[in-house]
Amino acid sequence: MAVLNVNGKALNHSADPRTPLLWVLREQLNLTGTKYGCGIAQCGSCTVHIDGVATRSCQVPVNSVGNRKITTIEALAANGTLTKIQQAWVELDVPQCGYCQSGMIMAATALLAAKPKPTDADIDAAITNICRCGTYQQVREAIHAAAKA
Ligand code: FES
Numbered sequence: 001m002a003v004l005n006v007n008g009k010a011l012n013h014s015a016d017p018r019t020p021l022l023w024v025l026r027e028q029l030n031l032t033g034t035k036y037g038c039g040i041a042q043c044g045s046c047t048v049h050i051d052g053v054a055t056r057s058c059q060v061p062v063n064s065v066g067n068r069k070i071t072t073i074e075a076l077a078a079n080g081t082l083t084k085i086q087q088a089w090v091e092l093d094v095p096q097c098g099y100c101q102s103g104m105i106m107a108a109t110a111l112l113a114a115k116p117k118p119t120d121a122d123i124d125a126a127i128t129n130i131c132r133c134g135t136y137q138q139v140r141e142a143i144h145a146a147a148k149a
């Protein structure tokens with residue numbers, strides 16, 4: 001067994017060391033809020049935080065993570081209170097089908113932690129996630145709304 005530091009807990013898993021982190025989270029730790037889209041680090045649906053950095057977990061071998069802190073979408077409202085980003089997402093009706101949205105929220109959360117008042121250019125540079133439903137404008141508006149909240 002190996003251990004991962006996920007959402008503040010030490011969790012055991014028995015995956016092959018080269019397994020992408022995404023699949024350990026989803027299939028061994030039942031944290032299915034992190035989604036599989038492309039598997040080649042292009043779409044961002046699998047975004048989690050590793051030591052606070054937005055990271056595409058489909059291309060991260062689990063044995064490369066070590067003791068670093070992994071945060072998934074499940075931890076953002078762990079105490080039952082939505083974060084400013086999540087609240088803005090609800091108020092501005094950002095999600096459509098929703099598939100990409102946990103990755104979008106994780107990327108946006110990391111952006112606001114690094115840049116509390118991002119410009120449109122900052123958002124364009126940081127949020128490169130792909131949304132089949134075309135929610136890009138709503139994502140941008142929600143990030144600005146959360147920055148003002
Ligand atoms: S599934 Fe990881 S970036 Fe698309």
Ligand code: FES
Binds near residue numbers: 095097098099132134
């Ligand atoms: S909301 Fe449908 S893929 Fe983004």
